Amino acid sequence: MTINTYYGPEGHGPYELYDIGTLDLEEGGAIPNCQLAVATHGTLNAAKDNAILVPTWYSGTSKIIEQVYIGTGRALDPAKYFIVVVNQIGNGLSTSPHNASGDQSGPRFPRVRIGDDVRAQHKLLTERFGINSLALVVGGSMGAQQTYEWAVRYPDMVKRAAPIAGTARNTEHDFLFTETLVDAITTDPGFKDGNYGSSAEVAAGLKRHAKMWTVMGWSTEFFRAGRHRALGFDSMQAFVDNFMTGYFAPMDPNDLLAMAWKWQRGDVSRNTGGDLPAALGRIKAKTFVMPISHDMFFPPADCQAEQALIPGSEFRPVASIDGHLALFGTDPEFLAQVDTHLRALLAISD
Known part of the structure; x- marks a missing residue:
């Protein structure tokens, strides 16, 4: 166990830790006493049918979801x-390296x-909260990967x-790019095969990692427009x-890795022996596929190809030159579009 004061309720709360017991893993082995850090907002109704699940993305915690996407009138x-x-x-925040x-x-x-x-979240929702129906599962990036997995694994x-x-099955291009993020960290001599004493010892690798995110996380139009100045730099x-x-x-660093x-291995077709059309064909949820127009991690074309395989789904792209990192709430127009689409989705009867 490594002490890291970055993680905790001071910067990322409020949340509660739930011990869901032993979590058996697809790759073999298990996590005993698996802890899930959970933030809740609002009240579960008597019918227990007004629940919305929001899983988190790479590097993100429940705090940014609260700050950017949740609120009265939203x-x-x-x-x-x-x-x-x-x-x-x-x-x-949850069990991590x-x-x-x-x-x-x-x-x-x-x-x-x-x-x-997703299996851990299912156990949490059904056993701790008594929730057997989700009005909506919504998430960005790795949260989108989990959203797809939920819709395929638990269609009813x-x-x-x-x-x-995000995509239901990660592409080879995205796999390779994520590998460069990994390499940025692991090639730092201070990484010591993951046996560093603190994040500060891997500062150079984390900075390279941040630069790679800068290049691909935003977009060429973001740079051309000088959007960094609009953000105060x-x-x-x-x-x-x-x-x-x-x-x-x-x-x-080990948490990021x-x-x-x-992320690299996200693939709902693992549920159907590698058959992606069969996996996405299982989905019964009314689904809005919402790529970001200038996203270089998950381009709209990749998302639309999958959307075509989901029965009754709609393709609802969201425009922002901030690219993938528009998810962080840097573009108010992006957030307004997301709210518009989610309101329309929630207005559709079961």
């Missing part, structure tokens, strides 16, 4: 819905897949699904050093 309105935000395994103990700590943390997260439970800026160097590197620098491995 589509995700806690006055109407019981909104459950579950931090994915490996993100630093840096907070695991014994033979699962640090680089010895077991391989976790998207399907493992998920009434509506909104995968934002007078130079691109200041943007990279203070915003991007400042964001990733305190994070635990655990999520990256999972």
